Structures are given as structure tokens and as C-alpha cells.
Amino acid sequence: MAKTASERPDYSHFDDLLTPDERAFRDRVREFVNARVLPRIAGCWEDGTFPMEVVPGLAELGLFGHLPPVHEGLASFELERADAGIRSLVSVHAHLAQGTIQEFGTQEQRERFLPRMGRGELIGAFSLTEPAHGSDPGALEVTARPVPGGYRLDGHKRWATNGTAAGVTIVWARLVDHPDVQGATGARAIRAFLVEAGTPGFTPRAIDRKLSFRVSASSEIFFDGCVVPEANRLPGVTGLGSALKCLNEARYGIVWGVAGAATASFEEALSYSRVREQFGRPIAAFQLTQSKLASMYGAVVQSMLLALHLGRLKQRDALHHTDVSLGKLVNVRHALDVARTARTVLGGIGILDTSVSLRHAANLETELTYEGTDEVHQLILGRHLTGLDAFRG
Numbered sequence: 573m574a575k576t577a578s579e580r581p582d583y584s585h586f587d588d589l590l591t592p593d594e595r596a597f598r599d600r601v602r603e604f605v606n607a608r609v610l611p612r613i614a615g616c617w618e619d620g621t622f623p624m625e626v627v628p629g630l631a632e633l634g635l636f637g638h639l640p641p642v643h644e645g646l647a648s649f650e651l652e653r654a655d656a657g658i659r660s661l662v663s664v665h666a667h668l669a670q671g672t673i674q675e676f677g678t679q680e681q682r683e684r685f686l687p688r689m690g691r692g693e694l695i696g697a698f699s700l701t702e703p704a705h706g707s708d709p710g711a712l713e714v715t716a717r718p719v720p721g722g723y724r725l726d727g728h729k730r731w732a733t734n735g736t737a738a739g740v741t742i743v744w745a746r747l748v749d750h751p752d753v754q755g756a757t758g759a760r761a762i763r764a765f766l767v768e769a770g771t772p773g774f775t776p777r778a779i780d781r782k783l784s785f786r787v788s789a790s791s792e793i794f795f796d797g798c799v800v801p802e803a804n805r806l807p808g809v810t811g812l813g814s815a816l817k818c819l820n821e822a823r824y825g826i827v828w829g830v831a832g833a834a835t836a837s838f839e840e841a842l843s844y845s846r847v848r849e850q851f852g853r854p855i856a857a858f859q860l861t862q863s864k865l866a867s868m869y870g871a872v873v874q875s876m877l878l879a880l881h882l883g884r885l886k887q888r889d890a891l892h893h894t895d896v897s898l899g900k901l902v903n904v905r906h907a908l909d910v911a912r913t914a915r916t917v918l919g920g921i922g923i924l925d926t927s928v929s930l931r932h933a934a935n936l937e938t939e940l941t942y943e944g945t946d947e948v949h950q951l952i953l954g955r956h957l958t959g960l961d962a963f964r965g
């Protein structure tokens with residue numbers, strides 16, 4: 573197996589498919605992750621905290637600014653090789669929060685928020701999901717009512733990544749009693765608002781007792797008469813479709829990220845199988861172990877190639893949202909299989925926090941569910957293939 577500059581195996585000469593600039597960028601992110609992120613993960617997982625001290629370094633790498641699609645994907649791969657919580661912070665901050673302001677905000681809003689967000693001085697969150705509305709966000713219930721000079725938000729959100737750490741949260745709410753949404757029902761009455769930390773009536777609260785995504789600030793948010801000024805409404809938002817457009821960007825990062833989690837799990841199983849002896853031989857010498865290694869290797873290579881294919885499509889503006897659904901569906905399933913299989917190769921020590929595969933498998937349970945569940949992406953692809961909508965069938 574060929575080795576990369578940073579002495580990691582290069583599956584199927586994947587690096588040959590990258591440009592010198594892409595490889596150099598990937599190696600910079602890889603070195604940062606190896607030196608600054610990986611050593612902190614086990615402790616953060618145990619404590620259920622995010623290592624905020626790595627944020628300035630992530631900003632210096634340019635991860636909070638615009639990147640070409642393959643650069644962005646390679647960064648997601650490297651970050652999730654450490655932990656999905658790290659990739660998710662970057663994804664929500666850069667793609668869901670900064671991306672929404674860039675796409676749907678005014679020039680004044682861009683100037684007010686994006687420079688500080690780009691430097692990592694202000695963290696962003698994106699709050700769409702509610703306790704009663706996950707897969708069907710078009711039915712969300714948080715309301716935004718006009719008051720003199722702005723809007724009053726009321727209701728309850730759940731699962732906002734970065735919620736308790738964020739200086740600004742994009743909140744998706746149902747606009748009521750306003751001429752802009754007269755006659756509009758359901759998803760067409762949804763609008764977005766920028767809520768700044770410290771606004772009275774805005775209360776984010778950490779969700780604890782998590783068995784997955786422990787290195788991530790997952791939050792509930794309560795709105796009780798929270799008033800935001802007119803200047804904090806995102807005027808370009810015309811309904812739920814605006815939120816889905818941003819989510820598609822973040823899902824693209826998952827396609828690459830989970831390939832990173834799969835790679836870390838596979839590499840852990842491969843190296844352990846060479847040193848662990850049973851029945852007088854390394855377990856790598858048993859055919860059943862080699863069968864597992866071959867399957868994992870195949871899944872890792874397929875995932876990376878699919879991610880790169882989608883990246884190249886995105887580069888020439890030819891990536892359809894159904895391509896992203898395919899990548900998210902297939903690569904998460906592959907990664908989950910790899911992480912679980914890797915854990916079996918480790919035997920009993922695979923359940924200790926000194927091993928990584930079970931941590932990745934636990935994170936991948938979240939990734940199977942968030943940003944469109946496995947089932948939702950099957951329905952999207954089913955509709956794409958047949959022309960028939962089975963969401964309510």
C-alpha cells in the first residue's frame with residue numbers, strides 16, 4: 573500500500589486522484605488534527621465537552637471560510653478521523669450558520685457577523701428541529717410574531733449543535749400575522765432570524781447523558797417572549813426550501829466525514845490484528861479476520877471514491893441534491909458497518925475508551941439519524957427514481 577507524505581496508508585492510490593494543492597491542504601489539516609485534536613478527544617469524550625481551544629487553529633486553517641469542494645471534503649474527512657463532533661462544529665458553524673447568512677442575509681448582516689465568524693471569535697448554530705418535528709420540519713411550531721421594530725419568538729427547539737457555545741443562532745420559525753405570509757401555510761410560512769446570545773427570553777440548555785456525539789455541544793433552546801430587531805430577520809428566506817438548501821451543503825460534508833471515521837476504525841483493526849496473538853498466531857493470520865479486513869477495506873475505498881466523485885461534480889456545479897442523499901445514505905451505512913466490524917476485531921478491549929472504533933460507531937448512530945435520517949434519504953432517492961412521493965405513504 574502506498575504511503576502519503578504524512579506516512580499514512582493511501583488506499584487504492586487515492587492521492588493520485590488529487591491535485592498537488594489538494595494534497596498539500598489535506599496534509600496541513602491532517603497534521604493539525606494529529607497534533608492538536610486527536611490527543612484531546614478521549615478526555616473530551618469522557619467529560620462530554622468540546623475542545624473550544626482548538627477553534628482558533630481551525631480558523632487559521634481556513635475552515636471557516638469558503639473552500640473549493642474537494643478541499644472542504646478532505647478537511648471533513650480529516651476532522652472526523654478524529655471525531656464527528658469536531659467535523660460537526662465546523663459544518664454547522666461554517667455551512668449552516670455562515671452559509672445561511674451569506675446566502676440569505678443582507679450586506680449589513682454579512683458585515684456584522686461573517687468576519688468575526690471567519691476568525692472563530694463568534695460561533696454559529698442552526699436551529700430547525702423541534703421536540704415534535706424532526707423529519708417533518710415543515711410543520712414546526714416555534715412562532716415569530718411582529719412587534720414594534722421586530723419579532724417576538726416563542727416555543728421550544730431541540731438538538732441545535734453548538735447551541736450553548738454560539739454567539740449567534742439561526743432560528744427557523746413560523747411567521748404569523750404578517751403580510752409577507754398572508755395565505756401561506758405549512759412550510760411556506762417559515763422564515764429565519766438571527767438570535768444573538770444574551771437576548772432576553774432566549775435560553776439554550778445543554779443536552780447531556782448522550783451516548784453519541786459526546787464531543788459536541790448539543791442543545792435545547794427555549795424561546796419565551798424573545799424579541800429580535802427587524803435587522804435580524806434574514807430577508808432572502810422564502811420558506812423551508814431555504815433551510816433545505818443549506819442542509820444540503822452540510823450533508824455533503826458528512827459524505828466525506830464518515831469515510832474518515834471508517835478509515836480510523838479500519839486502521840485500528842488492521843494494526844491490532846497484526847499484534848494480537850491467539851492460538852499461537854496473530855489474529856490477522858486467520859481467514860475470518862482477513863475476510864473482515866477485506867470487507868472493511870472495500871467499504872473504505874468505495875466511500876472515498878464516491879465522496880471524491882461528488883466533490884468533482886460539485887466543483888463543476890453539477891451536484892444534484894439527490895446525489896448528496898445517495899452519498900449520505902451509502903457512506904454512513906458503510907462507515908457504521910466498518911466501525912462495528914472493527915470493534916469485533918479488537919475483542920474485549922474494543923469496548924474501552926482507549927480504542928476508537930466503538931466511539932466512531934456510537935457517533936455514526938447520530939449520523940444515521942441527523943441531517944435527514946437513513947429512511948428520509950431512501951424516500952428522497954425513491955422519489956427521484958420513480959417519480960412517486962412515498963413520504964406520506
Ligand SMILES: Cc1cc2nc3c(=O)[nH]c(=O)nc-3n(C[C@H](O)[C@H](O)[C@H](O)COP(=O)(O)OP(=O)(O)OC[C@H]3O[C@@H](n4cnc5c(N)ncnc54)[C@H](O)[C@@H]3O)c2cc1C
Nearest residue numbers: 698699700701706707731732733785938942943945947963
Ligand atoms: C447529535 C445531534 C445533533 C443534531 N444537530 C442538529 C442541528 O444542529 N440543528 C437542527 O436543527 N437539528 C439537529 N439535529 C436533529 C436531527 O436533524 C433530527 O434528529 C432528525 O431530523 C430526525 O428527527 P427526530 O429525531 O425527531 O426523529 P423522527 O423524525 O421522529 O424520526 C423517528 C423515526 O421515524 C422515521 N420516519 C419519520 N418520517 C418517516 C417517513 N415519512 N417514512 C418512514 N419513516 C419515517 C425516521 O426515519 C426515524 O427512523 C441533531 C440531532 C442529533 C441527534
